[in-house]
Amino acid sequence: MTIELRDVTFRVGAETHIYETSLILEPGGFNILLGTTLSGKTTLMRLMAGLEKPTTGEIWAKGSNVTGAAVQKRSVAMVYQAFINYPSFTVYDNIASPLKVAGLSKKQIDEQVHRFADLLQLTPMLDRLPRELSGGQQQRTALARALVKGADLVLLDEPLANLDYKLREELRDELPKLFADTGATVVYATTEPLEALMLGGHTAILKQGRVVQFDRTSSNYRKPATLESAEEFSDPPINTASIEKQGDQAYLGETASWKVPEKLAGLPDGNYKMALRPHHLLSEGEGIKVDGVVQIAEISGSDSIIRIKINENIWVSQTSGIHSFEFGEKATFVFNAKHCLYFGAMTG
Structure with missing residues (x-):
């Protein structure tokens, strides 16, 4: 679905966390929020998800104004840097949990769980509890739960940051392909310019609560519109x-x-x-x-x-x-x- 932010701001007391921001995220697109810690990436995601309400401006989804609509009324899934799973549920039940809430039949749930478990190489672990998994397996379980939900908007807040190097490389390659098959609009937050380049899609470069450039990721890198954009999209520093x-x-x-x-x-x-x-x-x-x-x-x-x-x-x-x-x-x-x-x- 199309997600549109129209002149959105977000303030807490006298402190501005997001300055006036307008973005259009196209259906099925892979969109990256690139910026340093505290640049506003997570706040923007929370606004898109409905976990926060803009101070001013509007958020539209599928042609409707959803500003202020509760997160429960939105087709959204979110995965955080710290993998969150139900500790007393097996991998199978963790992945199945949103499908049970949606009221799907046992057969439908089983088919969907196995489909995404296969995609994320979790099939041998379906009977295990989260404490019996490695960090990478736990994060893949959280990703599978987000995928199986079939949400129109998937928000990934630095989902690979806590994983070891090898697994990060593997999942970084897999993620765009996985979400291309779902048709979901994906928003992925990262502090790493190289990760943004590897993921492709479109990138919004954030600095201190402002979007300084939004374009194709490759265009942001090759043709930065401002010196700020060039500085933010460089590691080591330009x-x-x-x-x-x-x-x-x-x-x-x-x-x-x-x-x-x-x-x-x-x-x-x-x-x-x-x-x-x-x-x-x-x-x-x-x-x-x-x-x-x-x-x-x-x-x-x-x-x-x-x-x-x-x-x-x-x-x-x-x-x-x-x-x-x-x-x-x-x-x-x-x-x-x-x-x-x-x-x-x-x-x-």
């Missing part, structure tokens, strides 16, 4: 600096200069902001050279993360492979001008 444009040239202080893209050449001369993603700043190769002083170097998986002081800026290089650098070491890094993002100096 590199930024002030540059001066003169004609068709961009100057990074006295450190480096390069030709700006044709579409920017006609803009007025003056100061602008540039941004460069860490994996586009390399420790070797051809390109625009910048000299800096190494602040810290660490290994992350198969990548090297190096923080370098360039003029007054601390930039980060994320380079494939293991590279050794010492604190205080002078080093030269390179980047390609085609990877630079440009923003207005004052507005972003």
Whole structure:
């Protein structure tokens, strides 16, 4: 179903948790809320679910105004970061619980439970209690209960955050496929830009209670509308600096200069902001050279993360492979001008 937020705000006393927000989530879409802790992701989900009522604005579902309608009257399911199951119910009974409430026959319940247990590889555990399951199995049980309900809107609040790395990877691959089969509109909250990219769909980038950009996930990443969007959709943090444009040239202080893209050449001369993603700043190769002083170097998986002081800026290089650098070491890094993002100096 289509979910529409129309100029929604949410305040608690004098504190604003959600500033004026308008979103349209299409039927069957996979939608991601990306933002840091306390950016407003869970609050938006609670508003969509009917667990909270907007201070101002309206929420529409299936063409009807459902603002203030009780959650029991909405076709919604929610899965939290902390997996919630009935401790005295078996896996089978946990999954079956919403179907029993809906009054389905024993045969219908059995068919649906086994269908989603098979999808989530829970069939061998159907007779077990939650305390007999691993964390991943418990979360899959919670997911199965959300799926079996057949809700039109499924809200997933960082559902994989407490799982081990391998299981997170497996479920991350499975989730979009699972929900594609149901036709439900899915909203998935995460703090991780990489997870958003892997899940695809559309992403709303949140910062301090504001949606700063809502677009296809890939478009948000490739073409951020503002510097705020670029900063929120980057891990490690995106590199930024002030540059001066003169004609068709961009100057990074006295450190480096390069030709700006044709579409920017006609803009007025003056100061602008540039941004460069860490994996586009390399420790070797051809390109625009910048000299800096190494602040810290660490290994992350198969990548090297190096923080370098360039003029007054601390930039980060994320380079494939293991590279050794010492604190205080002078080093030269390179980047390609085609990877630079440009923003207005004052507005972003």
